[in-house]
Amino acid sequence: MNPNQAVDAAKTKFQAAVTHFEDELKKLRTGRAHPSMLDGVMVAAYGTQLPLNQAATVTTPEPTLIQISPFDPNNIAAITAAIRDNQSLGLNPSDDGRVVRVPIPSLTEERRREITKQVGTKLEECMIAMRNTRHEAMDAVDKAKKDKQLGEDDAKRQSQQVDDAMSQSKSLAESAAKSKESEIMSL
Numbered sequence: 376m377n378p379n380q381a382v383d384a385a386k387t388k389f390q391a392a393v394t395h396f397e398d399e400l401k402k403l404r405t406g407r408a409h410p411s412m413l414d415g416v417m418v419a420a421y422g423t424q425l426p427l428n429q430a431a432t433v434t435t436p437e438p439t440l441i442q443i444s445p446f447d448p449n450n451i452a453a454i455t456a457a458i459r460d461n462q463s464l465g466l467n468p469s470d471d472g473r474v475v476r477v478p479i480p481s482l483t484e485e486r487r488r489e490i491t492k493q494v495g496t497k498l499e500e501c502m503i504a505m506r507n508t509r510h511e512a513m514d515a516v517d518k519a520k521k522d523k524q525l526g527e528d529d530a531k532r533q534s535q536q537v538d539d540a541m542s543q544s545k546s547l548a549e550s551a552a553k554s555k556e557s558e559i560m561s562l
Contacts, residue, residue: 392548396500403555408479413428432444454468494555
């Protein structure tokens with residue numbers, strides 16, 4: 376891989392790491408109900424495991440309620456069981472034969488702090504991925520410089536490009552984490 380390709384690949388991986396981090400943040404609870412809270416739920420329907428959004432429509436008619444309308448009413452019991460069995464959610468759904476309602480309890484101060492810690496953990500995982508990507512790109516630039524494919528100035532320029540892309544991605548991730556933390560801690 377030539378150094379230009381390494382720099383471009385690093386920029387792409389930085390962006391992918393930030394996107395993954397933002398997707399992970401969407402799964403964390405805040406004080407409000409949000410359809411993406413149930414993104415990881417798999418429903419046993421038609422003999423296979425389906426993502427919940429392929430078996431039903433998920434809406435939030437109120438800030439503390441998620442409403443699930445199955446495409447096939449025969450799947451209501453499977454949807455209810457899938458949500459109840461997912462321990463990481465800690466939710467207790469109820470159904471009336473047509474729709475499943477999932478009340479979202481308000482968060483305690485202690486639980487808010489735990490979720491904020493999870494944000495920090497996910498941010499650190501994102502930073503580790505970006506540091507590994509930076510290290511790979513810098514190794515490729517150094518190898519090209521050592522093999523005389525790049526001059527000293529070109530190597531410095533490409534290293535600077537990698538560092539700039541890294542710092543830009545880092546600031547995006549940190550601002551996303553900060554806004555999520557403030558969203559979690561607000562009542």
